[in-house]
Amino acid sequence: MGAYSDIVALLDSWLLHLAAERKSAQTLKTYGDGVRAFLRWCEAEDRPPVLDRPTVNAFVSALLDHGAQASTARSRQLALRRFSAWLADEGEVDTDPLLTLRPPKLDHKVVQELDDDQLRALIKACKGNDLRDRRDEAIVRLMAETGVRAGEVVGMSVADIDLKRCEVVVRRGKGGRGRTVPIGPHAARAVDRYVRARRTHRLAQTPALWLGDRGKGFTYDGLYVALRHRAERAGIPNFHPHVLRHTAAGRWLAAGGSEGGLMAIAGWSRRDMIDRYTRATSERRAAEEARRLSLGDL
Template sequence: MSSADSAPESTPDLGALLDSWTFQLRVERKSPNTIRGYRTGVERFLEWARETGNEPVLDRPTVAAFMVHLLDSGAEPSTAATRHLALRRFSAWLCEEGETTVDDLLNSKPPKIDTKIVPTLSEEQLSALVKATQGTNFRDRRDEAIVRLMIETGMRAGEVVDLHLDDIDLTRGLVLVRKSKTGKGRIVPIGPHTVRAIDRYIRHRRRHDRAGSKDLWLGEQQKQFGYYGLYRTLLRRAESAGIRDFHPHVLRHTAAHRWLAAGGSEGGLMSVAGWSQRGMIDRYAAHAAASRAADEARNLNLGDL
């Protein structure tokens, strides 16, 4: 048997293969955030192996030791699970490409994720956040439109950033999300207040130096308006509104809470939010369920003896 026909080495250079894996992820049309997360998971594993003197082998004992390290270092179980998923996907690809002979991580289980209730914003906080965007300049008009859109629809930050100008149908009150985190597009309805805010922004946008851009959201002057621009913008407005410990993702949780608290159906929420699995309702709406249970308990007055 020639050397070319021999079995691959049992321990390939994982770091050297990361770019090749990235090419495959792009072919699969994974989102930039997903690709970044997968790469980060493998990179953290390789860093840990170098620092601890462990052989960077994708087998169950080594990966389990890495998971223990993450959890003992204070990482959230969800973070450890994300790292575990990245290593599993990388291991599967290595086997498919013939870089390894066996996928040792096949069917391996990630760390158990605790169910956490994520706090949501109150109606008073939401009003304060909208009020913090009030003004007539370009930045104010843009930020109010973004804030109202995210509060009403619960769209992911990445989906908001990726919107194009022709994705907005103000006449019918619809927003087209071309590609979500799950790879599926959807139509998201918006109400009169959000329509008005976006209309005001678009009219102001026509005077922008980059008005011809296909991107809906524009930065000031010639600057691009990407995810980190959105993050900084929302953080600045939240600070002005007096909202502490704010993260843009809280708006998605809040939108789910408000939908269900207002009597909206779970099926409708799944459609608008872009969820294909029923379990996402439990994850995102746990706070709404706890709040409704508290209201119900108060109404029952079971403590009146």
């Protein structure tokens, strides 16, 4: 393998470098998983794990041939491209052979947003007086109103909540960009109820805002399991927490909110993200707008 003979050790060094750059835990996991998947494939195929275009292209093709989503293949390839670029920057290889490698095209998936009835049913499925009930309702209301990412929610601390101002602070959004997000009185009340219930938790003195049951902390996986359970109780099929981000974006525009405001609230820096996140309901909003405009009334 030449310069790549110690690729496993180099992977550990790269992840250490990313941690020093304050990349999120989810980013570290995604990149690490991508490179490790490549190494497993090379071993299974009895191929040397060389980061060159033919080998990486064959790896990506194998992923797609075995039914992987295009987004998964793109994520795996991105991890390898970033790893290869770091190896070149660190002088571990002379040049980056993946520098001009193009990512696989993504399928334009349409993620269905929750309608108002489904959203009410999801909130109702969280009703109760124990800590889990109050936590899950607060999270659902927060995500459905503001569109904050699941990872951003999990990373919140108690200090990030200002209920007097009805604001939450996202300290480290995607790309390291933080922002302050306003919340309405219903979400603020739900968060307040949770915070008061949180006082009896074994980890009440720790900084993390969201805590798990049975005296545990609260991770992304914990959020996924908790909200998936609530969605099942509400009769909502194929639920994923990311649906709430799509729902928040669609509801914002449907209520007459500006695109610039949505970008600021959601933490987006590119205009095309609006189209990506609201594609499922764009035609319906356009039809409603056309009826309001009544351009045929001559």
